[in-house]
Amino acid sequence: MSSRTTRASQPTEDEIKELILKLQALLPRLNHRPNTKASASTILEETCSYIKRLHKEVGDLSQRLSQLLHDSAEFVEVDEELITRLLSNIN
Amino acid sequence: MNSRSLLLSPNPNSLKSRFTKGLLRALSRINKHRQQPRSSREIRKRHRLIKAAAYGSMASSVGNRRAWSRALLWKIRNQTRRGYAATRNIGSSTRQLSMKKRICDLQKGNNSKNRVEVGGLGQVDKLRRLVPGGQVMHTCSLLEETAHYMKCLATQVKVMTRIVEVYNIP
Numbered sequence: 481m482s483s484r485t486t487r488a489s490q491p492t493e494d495e496i497k498e499l500i501l502k503l504q505a506l507l508p509r510l511n512h513r514p515n516t517k518a519s520a521s522t523i524l525e526e527t528c529s530y531i532k533r534l535h536k537e538v539g540d541l542s543q544r545l546s547q548l549l550h551d552s553a554e555f556v557e558v559d560e561e562l563i564t565r566l567l568s569n570i571n
Numbered sequence: 572m573n574s575r576s577l578l579l580s581p582n583p584n585s586l587k588s589r590f591t592k593g594l595l596r597a598l599s600r601i602n603k604h605r606q607q608p609r610s611s612r613e614i615r616k617r618h619r620l621i622k623a624a625a626y627g628s629m630a631s632s633v634g635n636r637r638a639w640s641r642a643l644l645w646k647i648r649n650q651t652r653r654g655y656a657a658t659r660n661i662g663s664s665t666r667q668l669s670m671k672k673r674i675c676d677l678q679k680g681n682n683s684k685n686r687v688e689v690g691g692l693g694q695v696d697k698l699r700r701l702v703p704g705g706q707v708m709h710t711c712s713l714l715e716e717t718a719h720y721m722k723c724l725a726t727q728v729k730v731m732t733r734i735v736e737v738y739n740i741p
Contacts, residue, residue: 499714506721524694527717531701534724541731542622546614548738549602549621563591566733 503527586632586723591730593628597621598734623647629727630703639716642704 500520504510507526510518518526601620627647633640698713699705702720705713 495711496714499711499718503714503718503721506718521694524698527721528694528697528701531698531717531721531724534721534728535701537728538625538724538731539622541728541735542625543618544735545598545621545731545738546618548735549598549617550614562737563588563595566591566730566737567587 500524587726587730589632590628590726591734593631594625594730595734597624597628625727625731629723633719633723637716637719638708638712639703639705639720646703 497520500523501517504518504523507523507530509530510523510526598621601617601624626643630640630643630647635641635644695710695713698717699708702708702713702717705716708716
């Protein structure tokens with residue numbers, strides 16, 4: 481509609497609301513009941529805390545990996561079989 | 572049945588595959604270069620290297636397709652550059668100035684046009700700080716980038732968890 485030329489500078493309320501609802505679908509704590517709409521501020525708040533949690537998990541996993549590297553004498557070389565094995569259980 | 576066979580042969584070009592390969596390579600490199608760290612300072616340094624490798628591999632796997640990955644790659648490249656050439660301040664500082672100007676302009680624009688329903692601009696600001704490159708994005712782009720960033724982070728965590736599992740068993 482009018483959105484093409486003005487999209488960058490004047491996002492409509494509806495566009496923003498739609499994007500926020502899409503976020504709800506990605507949040508594990510909020511999408512148990514996908515039909516109920518959480519408020520925009522709840523979704524944003526949950527998004528922030530979810531991202532912070534993920535950052536923390538990456539930090540913890542990095543620390544764990546660092547310990548594993550420390551403990552093991554050598555690290556296995558990268559190979560296709562290893563990667564396939566690694567990924568075969570993740571969906 | 573069908574889904575199981577899909578699981579067994581992951582798409583080699585998928586984001587997950589590229590990320591895993593990149594991260595494993597980086598881990599091999601980190602492991603080769605370092606002697607077994609003795610001091611806690613060296614252990615902390617290796618922890619930081621691994622964390623940087625994780626984010627770097629993820630950003631590389633996404634490439635230039637996303638604003639957040641571009642921002643992250645730019646930051647990583649700049650950190651490396653700063654480490655090499657302390658004398659070449661001109662290039663990086665003018666870039667920093669133009670970034671700051673973009674942030675100011677954007678904030679002016681955002682403040683006047685977006686005092687909308689978005690339950691408190693405070694939360695959008697919080698989000699801007701969490702997503703790489705978020706400071707210079709318009710609100711719409713920020714929300715789109717956030718969705719993609721969250722998915723990639725979740726993938727990152729899954730893959731790293733799996734790597735830890737595999738290497739945990741000697």
